Amino acid sequence: MSDVKLYPFIEGKNLSLCALNLDNIKLYASWENNPEVRKYGRNLFPILAEDFKKAFEESQGRIPREIGLEVWHNADKKPIGYVGFNFISWADKVGNIGLSIGDPAYWRQNLGFEATCLILDYGFNELNLQKITGNMYEMNYGSWKICEKIGMKRELMLKKNAFVKGKYVDEYEYSIFKDEWNQLRQKFDYK
Ligand SMILES: CC(C)(COP(=O)(O)OP(=O)(O)OC[C@H]1O[C@@H](n2cnc3c(N)ncnc32)[C@H](O)[C@@H]1OP(=O)(O)O)[C@@H](O)C(=O)NCCC(=O)NCCS
Numbered sequence: 001m002s003d004v005k006l007y008p009f010i011e012g013k014n015l016s017l018c019a020l021n022l023d024n025i026k027l028y029a030s031w032e033n034n035p036e037v038r039k040y041g042r043n044l045f046p047i048l049a050e051d052f053k054k055a056f057e058e059s060q061g062r063i064p065r066e067i068g069l070e071v072w073h074n075a076d077k078k079p080i081g082y083v084g085f086n087f088i089s090w091a092d093k094v095g096n097i098g099l100s101i102g103d104p105a106y107w108r109q110n111l112g113f114e115a116t117c118l119i120l121d122y123g124f125n126e127l128n129l130q131k132i133t134g135n136m137y138e139m140n141y142g143s144w145k146i147c148e149k150i151g152m153k154r155e156l157m158l159k160k161n162a163f164v165k166g167k168y169v170d171e172y173e174y175s176i177f178k179d180e181w182n183q184l185r186q187k188f189d190y191k
Helices: 022-033 049-059 111-125 141-150 178-187
Strands: 008-011 015-019 067-073 078-089 094-101 131-137 153-164 167-177
Touching: 008 067, 008 111, 015 111, 022 049, 022 078, 067 111, 078 111, 094 111, 111 131, 111 141, 111 178, 131 141, 131 153, 141 153, 141 167, 167 178
Parallel strands: 094 131
Antiparallel strands: 008 015, 015 067, 067 078, 078 094, 131 167, 153 167
16 A cells, blocks of 8 residues: 555545545455444445456446545545445435545544545535435444534434344434535534
């Protein structure tokens, strides 16, 4: 893994969002398979580095329905996770956020929050989405606390909608609209 920041796309205060880098697919696979990291994600099956390569190749030349960006730590000069949209409906102008700070050493340092602010800016003010959503399980406190800190609203609670670690758990969906974000963003120090 190189400490040279490749393909920077969006600059934040502590993080940059970069185009995904094929040289780092082994690192991405290590995050996805880490039991601590995938605990509240949706990856139930082992992932190979080659799966990332295949996904890159399949995404070429078509309008993307998903967008992934590497989360780069500016001070430590290394990738620590990724963020983007799991799904975009261009007709409805709605996107659903995906976020993983893949290296647990970087959890609880406000970096998930910063990455989410950067992706909201990108989604609303570059891609011109009108609504952005985020889904998570009830016990993924970090994930829904980020949404609440931003001012996203809990729009849905789906009772016992997922089977996680041996029990059925509730799932939440948070959302925010473009005009709401553009009012709120001025409060936050993420650029
Ligand atoms: C969930 C995740 C994105 C949180 O990222 P993070 O960088 O640790 O979160 P932040 O440091 O920005 O925290 C934002 C807020 O949530 C709180 N928080 C974060 N993790 C928490 C936890 N495990 N329990 C309670 N509160 C938590 C922080 O204290 C902070 O609140 P505060 O500013 O009031 O103190 C990160 O743990 C992760 O990537 N996990 C693995 C993958 C995953 O679960 N992704 C989400 C799938 S929906």
